[in-house]
Amino acid sequence: MNLEFSPEEVAFRAEVRAFIEENYPEELKDMGSREDLTRDQFLAWHKVLGKKGWAAPAWPEKYGGTGWTSTQRYIWSEENARVDAMMPLPFGVSMVAPVIYTFGNEEQKARYLPKILSGEEWWCQGYSEPGAGSDLASLKTTAVRDGDHYVINGQKTWTTLAQHADWGFFLCRTDPNAAKPQEGISFILVDMNTPGIEVRPIITIDGGHEVNEVWLTDVRVPVENRVGEENQGWTYAKFLLAHERSGIAGVARSKRGIERLRDIASTELLEGEPLIKDDSFARKISQLEIDLTALEFTELRTLARESEGKGPGPESSILKVKGTEIQQRLTELTLEAVGSYGAPYFRGFPEDGSNEFPIGPDYAHHAGPNYFNFRKTSIYGGSNEIQRNIITKMILGL
Amino acid sequence: MDFNFTEEQTMIRDSLARLIREQYDFDTRMGVVKSESGWRPEMWAQFAELGLLMAPFSEEDGGLGGDPIDSMVVMEEFGKGLVVEPFVPSVVCAGGFLKHAGTAAQKEEHLQAIMGGASTFAFAYAEPRGRYNLADLETTAKKDGSGYVLNGHKSVVIGAPWADKLVVTARTGGDRRDAGGISVFIVDKGADGVTTRDYPTVDGRRASEVYLENVSVGAGALIGAEGEGLPLIEQVVDEATAATCAEAVGAMGVAHQMTVEYSRQRKQFGTPIGKFQVLQHRMVDMFMEHEQSISMTYMATLKLGEDAVERKKAASAAKVRIGQSGRFVGQESIQIHGGMGMTEELAVGHYFKRLTMIDSEFGNVDHHMRRYTELSATDLKAAAE
Structure with missing residues (x-):
């Protein structure tokens, strides 16, 4: 056991750091945790990485992955977190793509993967429904075979950034008479410009428009857009969820967040002294940082196991639960640190439309909305209670 | 980065796990805990035979060339079996002082005995009024010729009833809680002026209150530099x-x-x-x-x-x-x-x-x-x- 980086890894860090410094878009620095970016802003870094061949380090090399070791990937995420980079969104690169290259046919791989890699096509996820949240298998959206097409009817919800999406991957019921709810579901790729699709915004408690309802009425989709076998979609959906969990710890980003929190607490005053000198506040930061260290080493242990060829297993549920608890605690402490200036609401103000928000320090503007927004993290990707159910079943065997 | 154990470490883990399974089951442990001495010197001898007590020391020092990972492996198994024997006080603490700062003569005399299991040490650092501050010492060591005279009260010294030697922290200078002026000594438990009150602990081990009253030690008892022990x-x-x-x-x-x-x-x-x-x-x-x-x-x-x-x-x-x-x-x-x-x-x-x-x-x-x-x-x- 040792924590040393090899000379090659040290050189790799220098290389990626230099690349990020030279190429990361200036206007996006420290904007990575914001959800109110334009489509172009979301895609700016992705497109640079696409050209460089670094947009999807985790993919197999033959589809455009980088072939990096798990340690290199760890270094890569740390270096991006230093500038709080807006990384490629997960829906294409880390969610649908692994399903396509694992279960899709050659035509599908050739058609979809290159444009996911380049950032040319934006993907969204059609999983949850009003009546199917944690109990995802109870979904009701149907896809009925009509010649060479499926005709899809139903409603999806919580569809993140669907307002920008070119494509969506949808779970639809293709066999309503299957014995179990998990059977009879298919995994279908849908062009979001197909007639019959309506995307309606959902405004969340932070005031942002991040998620949507997607209504599907007689949407005709070619049968060749189905990935894998008909009625086997649940298997692919579960595979995808395990992949989704492994990237969700967000260690490097939370480290950066703690640095930022320390900066804020060094600027804010309490009785004329920096807030960070207050024992009770300083210890809250310490606790958070200690918990993050534990998570970091748990992730490193998981990566080490993965690099021995063991894929992400139920342990990744720990990363999801602890990672999101820490992210939430970070937004909570940041809001606490900014004090009263957490109150002013910047959206739509000032009314002259200028970008300058004149009230309070810059670092306070998003503290409230970020805190509100991050309550989502313990709900999405399989709620933290569902993660505990997974560990109960898969690890404790109860 | 590497999170794998070496072959030697895996071997230590496996053989120790087997020994604990075979000879340290819960009922046996409870019998030992309730016995008069509260430990099994013969178990300690078996640990020595397995090489556990020399595992974390360099080959130069006569050890197996391991490092703190070896101690981690041993102690995880001790934790699983609720082993009471004093690996941390004797091997990690006393052995650690000698490893880092012992002279050749001190290593020869004490480290060999620790690694072979012939001698067990306890680490007398805590004091009744010091809580967890390692520098908050009222125990003193006054220069006396080439040696020192120690006076003080060390509290809850884990494993002291089983030890023949103590590592004692004391003040050779400075004021209470100063970082400077602290020194580390090896004290024979049988030396004149050392008295102990031995007792069981709530978790099945044994400890002592150690009283030092004009205990004389030679210059060779000092580990590391005088006054720079912290x-x-x-x-x-x-x-x-x-x-x-x-x-x-x-x-x-x-x-x-x-x-x-x-x-x-x-x-x-x-x-x-x-x-x-x-x-x-x-x-x-x-x-x-x-x-x-x-x-x-x-x-x-x-x-x-x-x-x-x-x-x-x-x-x-x-x-x-x-x-x-x-x-x-x-x-x-x-x-x-x-x-x-x-x-x-x-x-x-x-x-x-x-x-x-x-x-x-x-x-x-x-x-x-x-x-x-x-x-x-x-x-x-x-x-x-």
């Missing part, structure tokens, strides 16, 4: 902290396993209680605490060789996490076992007690939280300059 003591205590964290990891794992197993057997309302989601999620939380504790123990152990600030922060971070996790896992183990968890007859309660006492060894959660926070502030200052 950095050495901190280094050794961080190593002992990491090893103790490993012990807690072992104990937590067993307490959790026992609880999951019990929840499978125990039926109420016509169904195994392990089918109740409220208990399932709590056992998942125990599992996660255990996993985080493993991670922290690796982290702290692997950082023992780094610069002092990084090493101290790592040890304190680990001890905070282990203190919190140990409490949670211990308490929930009892709760989920219900009334049975309250009985002396069941092993789980003894894991709970050991986990509870580990928090107060080498500094509890609050102590290490304070230390970590102060070190973070030092770090920031350094970064600003």
Whole structure:
């Protein structure tokens, strides 16, 4: 056991750091945790990485992955977190793509993967429904075979950034008479410009428009857009969820967040002294940082196991639960640190439309909305209670 | 980065696990704990025979060429078996002082005896009014010719009833709580002026109050430089902290396993209680605490060789996490076992007690939280300059 980086890894860090410094878009620095970016802003870094061949380090090399070791990937995420980079969104690169290259046919791989890699096509996820949240298998959206097409009817919800999406991957019921709810579901790729699709915004408690309802009425989709076998979609959906969990710890980003929190607490005053000198506040930061260290080493242990060829297993549920608890605690402490200036609401103000928000320090503007927004993290990707159910079943065997 | 154990480490783990399984079952342990001496010197001899006591020492010093990872492996197994014998006091602490600062003569005389199991040491650092501050010493060592005369009262010296020698921290200069003026001595427990009051601890071990009254030691008893002992003591205590964290990891794992197993057997309302989601999620939380504790123990152990600030922060971070996790896992183990968890007859309660006492060894959660926070502030200052 040792924590040393090899000379090659040290050189790799220098290389990626230099690349990020030279190429990361200036206007996006420290904007990575914001959800109110334009489509172009979301895609700016992705497109640079696409050209460089670094947009999807985790993919197999033959589809455009980088072939990096798990340690290199760890270094890569740390270096991006230093500038709080807006990384490629997960829906294409880390969610649908692994399903396509694992279960899709050659035509599908050739058609979809290159444009996911380049950032040319934006993907969204059609999983949850009003009546199917944690109990995802109870979904009701149907896809009925009509010649060479499926005709899809139903409603999806919580569809993140669907307002920008070119494509969506949808779970639809293709066999309503299957014995179990998990059977009879298919995994279908849908062009979001197909007639019959309506995307309606959902405004969340932070005031942002991040998620949507997607209504599907007689949407005709070619049968060749189905990935894998008909009625086997649940298997692919579960595979995808395990992949989704492994990237969700967000260690490097939370480290950066703690640095930022320390900066804020060094600027804010309490009785004329920096807030960070207050024992009770300083210890809250310490606790958070200690918990993050534990998570970091748990992730490193998981990566080490993965690099021995063991894929992400139920342990990744720990990363999801602890990672999101820490992210939430970070937004909570940041809001606490900014004090009263957490109150002013910047959206739509000032009314002259200028970008300058004149009230309070810059670092306070998003503290409230970020805190509100991050309550989502313990709900999405399989709620933290569902993660505990997974560990109960898969690890404790109860 | 590498999280694999070497072949030697795996061998140590396997042979120690087998020995504990065969000769350290729960009933045997309870018999030993209740016996007059409270330990088994013959067990210690077997540990020596397996090479455990020399594992973390360099080949130059006559050891097996291992490092703190070896101590981590040993202590995790000790934790699983609730082993009472004094690996941390004798091997990690006394051995650590000698390894880092012992002269050739001191190593020859003492380290060989520790590694061979012929001699066991206890580490007398704590004092009744010092709490967890290693520098808060009222014990004094006054220069007397070429040697020293020691006076003072050392509290809760774990393993002292079984030891023939003590490592004692004392003030050779400076004021109470000063960083300077602290020295480390080897004191023969049989020396004139040393008296002990021996007693059992709540978690099945033995300890002593050690009174030093005009105890004379020679110049050769001093380990390291006079008056400059604190950095050495901190280094050794961080190593002992990491090893103790490993012990807690072992104990937590067993307490959790026992609880999951019990929840499978125990039926109420016509169904195994392990089918109740409220208990399932709590056992998942125990599992996660255990996993985080493993991670922290690796982290702290692997950082023992780094610069002092990084090493101290790592040890304190680990001890905070282990203190919190140990409490949670211990308490929930009892709760989920219900009334049975309250009985002396069941092993789980003894894991709970050991986990509870580990928090107060080498500094509890609050102590290490304070230390970590102060070190973070030092770090920031350094970064600003």
